Amino acid sequence: AQSVSQHNHHVILSEAASLELGCNYSYGGTVNLFWYVQYPGQHLQLLLKYFSGDPLVKGIKGFEAEFIKSKFSFNLRKPSVQWSDTAEYFCAVLNTGFQKLVFGTGTRLLVSP
Amino acid sequence: DTEVTQTPKHLVMGMTNKKSLKCEQHMGHRAMYWYKQKAKKPPELMFVYSYEKLSINESVPSRFSPECPNSSLLNLHLHALQPEDSALYLCASSPWTTDTQYFGPGTRLTVL
Numbered sequence: 001a002q003s004v005s006q007h008n009h010h011v012i013l014s015e016a017a018s019l020e021l022g023c024n025y026s027y028g029g030t031v032n033l034f035w036y037v038q039y040p041g042q043h044l045q046l047l048l049k050y051f052s053g054d055p056l057v058k059g060i061k062g063f064e065a066e067f068i069k070s071k072f073s074f075n076l077r078k079p080s081v082q083w084s085d086t087a088e089y090f091c092a093v094l095n096t097g098f099q100k101l102v103f104g105t106g107t108r109l110l111v112s113p
Numbered sequence: 114d115t116e117v118t119q120t121p122k123h124l125v126m127g128m129t130n131k132k133s134l135k136c137e138q139h140m141g142h143r144a145m146y147w148y149k150q151k152a153k154k155p156p157e158l159m160f161v162y163s164y165e166k167l168s169i170n171e172s173v174p175s176r177f178s179p180e181c182p183n184s185s186l187l188n189l190h191l192h193a194l195q196p197e198d199s200a201l202y203l204c205a206s207s208p209w210t211t212d213t214q215y216f217g218p219g220t221r222l223t224v225l
Binding site: 094 | 156203217219
């Protein structure tokens with residue numbers, strides 16, 4: 001069965017620190033990859049996505065992610081976090097064969113001012 | 114506009130009640146989804162509709178009954194729920210089933 005792993009469950013950073021959140025998936029076929037963010041009290045929002053092409057993708061609010069096919073990874077990065085980045089971040093993988101979106105367990109990010 | 118709307122925002126129901134959740138999108142998307150999200154957990158897929166036909170049922174108990182009356186609307190009919198069914202129910206839509214899904218704000222359901 002397809003699975004998505006997010007290694008960091010809780011991350012605490014100070015403002016201006018750099019962020020990297022890990023995401024690995026188990027499926028070997030064609031996948032579409034996503035990072036979603038859920039701010040406190042708000043609904044899931046798309047940060048960025050990768051379907052094909054340049055493996056380094058840029059999203060909203062200064063986030064970027066790199067797809068490394070050989071490592072089955074899609075890590076999220078931001079050079080300098082802000083207090084407003086405090087949220088829960090979900091990696092999600094869509095197996096194009098089975099057409100199911102599977103979410104990782106999520107990472108709670110707390111940015112202290 | 115990437116808005117998916119859901120009503121009601123909150124719902125409290127007893128185990129013998131019948132209620133329905135409603136989801137609407139006007140983006141012309143042909144795929145719609147129901148997810149269940151428990152506290153501090155990721156969303157879990159329940160149902161997928163593609164072109165108004167049920168294409169995936171993730172072995173959801175029959176007390177949850179989905180319905181897609183037209184390409185813009187998705188309902189989830191609830192009957193004889195259990196307290197453990199209390200959760201945030203999310204609706205999502207996408208242009209087709211392999212594309213980006215856009216999520217609504219959810220209905221927070223409490224079963225007493």
